[in-house]
Amino acid sequence: MVDNINKKGFDISSIMKLSLKITFVVLTITMTMVICGGASGKMNAGKLDLPKTVGVWNRPDSPRLINSKNIFKYMNGAGELYLGYRFRHLEVFDYTSADQGNILVELYFMESSDDAFGLLSLDWGGEPVSLDSAPAAISNQSFTASTRALYGGGLLRLWSDYIYARIMAERETPASKEAVLALGQAIAAGAQYSPEPALVKILPLAIDAVWKLRVDRLSFFRSYLVLNSIYYLSHENILDLDLSAEAASAPYQYIPGSGDPKRSQFLLLQYENTERGRQALNHFHDAYLPELKKEITADSPSLFKLEDGWMAYKLIGRHIAIAFESPDPESARAILQKNESNLLKKGGDHEK
Amino acid sequence: MKNKIPVLTRRDFIRGTVGVTLGASVFGLQWPRGEARAAAPSLVTVVRDKSAMDAAKNIDITVLEKMLVETLTRVTGRKNTKDAWLSLVKPDDVIGLVPTPHLNPTHDEVVDVVKNSLMDAGIPEDRIRDAQSPRNAKKCDALIAIPGLKAHWLTGIGTVLKNYIMYSGSPSSYHQSNSAKLGEIWNLPFVKGKTKLVLVDSLFPLCDKGPQPDPRYQWNYNGFIAGTDPVAVETVCLKIITEKRKVIRGESWPLSPPPICVEAADKVYGLGTSRMDQIQIKHSGWDHDLLL
Numbered sequence: 001m002v003d004n005i006n007k008k009g010f011d012i013s014s015i016m017k018l019s020l021k022i023t024f025v026v027l028t029i030t031m032t033m034v035i036c037g038g039a040s041g042k043m044n045a046g047k048l049d050l051p052k053t054v055g056v057w058n059r060p061d062s063p064r065l066i067n068s069k070n071i072f073k074y075m076n077g078a079g080e081l082y083l084g085y086r087f088r089h090l091e092v093f094d095y096t097s098a099d100q101g102n103i104l105v106e107l108y109f110m111e112s113s114d115d116a117f118g119l120l121s122l123d124w125g126g127e128p129v130s131l132d133s134a135p136a137a138i139s140n141q142s143f144t145a146s147t148r149a150l151y152g153g154g155l156l157r158l159w160s161d162y163i164y165a166r167i168m169a170e171r172e173t174p175a176s177k178e179a180v181l182a183l184g185q186a187i188a189a190g191a192q193y194s195p196e197p198a199l200v201k202i203l204p205l206a207i208d209a210v211w212k213l214r215v216d217r218l219s220f221f222r223s224y225l226v227l228n229s230i231y232y233l234s235h236e237n238i239l240d241l242d243l244s245a246e247a248a249s250a251p252y253q254y255i256p257g258s259g260d261p262k263r264s265q266f267l268l269l270q271y272e273n274t275e276r277g278r279q280a281l282n283h284f285h286d287a288y289l290p291e292l293k294k295e296i297t298a299d300s301p302s303l304f305k306l307e308d309g310w311m312a313y314k315l316i317g318r319h320i321a322i323a324f325e326s327p328d329p330e331s332a333r334a335i336l337q338k339n340e341s342n343l344l345k346k347g348g349d350h351e352k
Numbered sequence: 353m354k355n356k357i358p359v360l361t362r363r364d365f366i367r368g369t370v371g372v373t374l375g376a377s378v379f380g381l382q383w384p385r386g387e388a389r390a391a392a393p394s395l396v397t398v399v400r401d402k403s404a405m406d407a408a409k410n411i412d413i414t415v416l417e418k419m420l421v422e423t424l425t426r427v428t429g430r431k432n433t434k435d436a437w438l439s440l441v442k443p444d445d446v447i448g449l450v451p452t453p454h455l456n457p458t459h460d461e462v463v464d465v466v467k468n469s470l471m472d473a474g475i476p477e478d479r480i481r482d483a484q485s486p487r488n489a490k491k492c493d494a495l496i497a498i499p500g501l502k503a504h505w506l507t508g509i510g511t512v513l514k515n516y517i518m519y520s521g522s523p524s525s526y527h528q529s530n531s532a533k534l535g536e537i538w539n540l541p542f543v544k545g546k547t548k549l550v551l552v553d554s555l556f557p558l559c560d561k562g563p564q565p566d567p568r569y570q571w572n573y574n575g576f577i578a579g580t581d582p583v584a585v586e587t588v589c590l591k592i593i594t595e596k597r598k599v600i601r602g603e604s605w606p607l608s609p610p611p612i613c614v615e616a617a618d619k620v621y622g623l624g625t626s627r628m629d630q631i632q633i634k635h636s637g638w639d640h641d642l643l644l
Contacts, residue, residue, distance in 0.1 A: 075454075
């Protein structure tokens with residue numbers, strides 16, 4: 001063999017050099033896979049091994065693959081929701097049965113666990129389902145730690161690391177529910193247990209013992225279309241939201257018992273850097289408060305008396321905090337200050 | 353700030369200045385073109401039957417047929433189905449049926465019942481077409497809109513006015529603020545004046561959340577909502593969806609984003625009335641949780 005190689009102009013040292021090169025390339029690829037897989041599990045994307053058969057339902061060998069180019073063909077305008085997060089691709093499995101309807105499994109592979117969380121966070125309604133042996137609480141905000149899957153009316157929605165899944169039975173029966181939950185378990189099995197987005201954890205659960213965060217209405221998003229489906233602000237993108245931004249929103253509800261359920265909608269936004277945040281706040285003020293004087297300072301929140309109550313905003317480094325519909329300026333200020341305090345305590349204002 | 357176009361915001365809805373801002377930002381001087389329209393009440397019928405669809409979503413065709421008869425005679429004031437149809441369409445018309453194909457789609461059974469009813473009235477089968485595409489709609493003399501009742505995450509409501517969105521050739525350009533312009537599709541040359549009946553399949557409506565169906569927000573309403581004024585029918589649909597959302601949450605739960613297309617269809621495009629005080633609702637049948 002050496003002779004043959006030598007005849008073709010190779011020698012031992014060439015082979016050794018080649019071997020070293022190959023080893024280097026293989027090592028590099030392996031390390032990249034380990035790093036990427038460890039960080040976000042991306043390398044496992046598309047390799048989820050769902051059972052061929054669940055109860056009386058069977059799936060085809062391969063899923064339908066949907067990406068950002070053909071998502072509108074698959075689901076029309078609904079595609080805007082997923083593109084409003086950092087969407088990679090969608091795998092669709094149709095589990096069919098002879099006479100008990102079908103079960104649709106949609107696996108949304110997102111860029112990060114935060115994005116998958118965001119999709120689940122748009123609706124915390126339904127029956128919480130435990131799909132694995134996850135710890136009861138992994139953060140100081142335990143409201144989502146134990147809620148990663150929600151079931152209702154034949155539909156299971158779940159967040160499992162960087163996957164958001166919808167599993168829907170055409171007909172809800174005890175058997176179809178069992179199958180839907182089994183599929184949920186198969187999806188969640190072995191997945192990395194990711195925490196909620198850091199931004200979400202900044203929002204204090206209570207403020208001055210009088211305002212309580214409505215965790216059942218807390219959402220994480222990046223798109224103004226999604227914001228408008230939660231809390232309508234404007235048909236235009238007046239906060240300059242895009243995939244590089246992060247946002248969390250929830251109402252704070254007044255605790256002391258009274259017939260008047262006062263609420264203040266809170267919105268915390270995070271931009272790539274302070275300049276982007278400042279630009280966004282300027283844009284917001286010009287569009288939302290065109291007749292009111294602009295005062296953006298780092299010292300104190302800007303307060304405005306509007307038609308639906310008091311509004312306050314503040315630029316905090318690369319973050320913007322806004323409280324809407326507060327009953328008085330003190331409440332608006334308190335909500336902002338407590339959030340700012342949490343933000344600074346958790347070091348969330350550092351620029352990337 | 354000079355010459356700056358105002359942006360429609362939440363504050364406009366609270367202040368009641370949607371019209372003014374929309375007029376300036378979306379429609380220019382066209383707003384409010386249709387406001388001087390004669391204020392004759394528009395009739396909207398709501399016909400329901402508890403047994404039209406059961407909890408397992410099985411549809412009783414016989415019941416649907418009866419509901420359609422009731423709807424047609426009430427909408428037109430005629431004594432029987434044949435006379436009712438022939439007061440709406442001509443016997444030699446090419447008639448396009450326009451169901452909703454996506455997100456809470458119109459039930460096939462409803463489309464079949466309408467088609468069979470037209471044939472019973474003497475319309476030849478080959479003159480009844482599916483008209484979901486603009487190409488087919490152009491070949492039709494009359495259109496029967498048969499949307500499914502649903503909320504929509506980009507336009508607030510996605511029932512009657514949005515049912516013709518594919519006729520625009522550019523559906524995505526009618527989302528968000530441009531959803532106010534959905535009414536203009538109804539005034540396209542090949543669409544204008546052709547809609548003879550709007551029949552909303554409200555057997556199993558969807559009041560949220562979108563953008564994909566969530567069974568928790570669907571319920572057996574078991575009804576047909578119909579009329580010849582598309583805006584009035586949409587307004588009644590909106591009322592039902594809004595009331596149902598309040599029932600589900602036990603607190604105010606406004607559609608978000610707000611359905612600005614309804615008022616615009618009235619005040620800009622003159623397609624009908626969006627004012628409840630100008631709508632006469634005739635209800636018959638099952639009255640449980642009517643939501644009106």
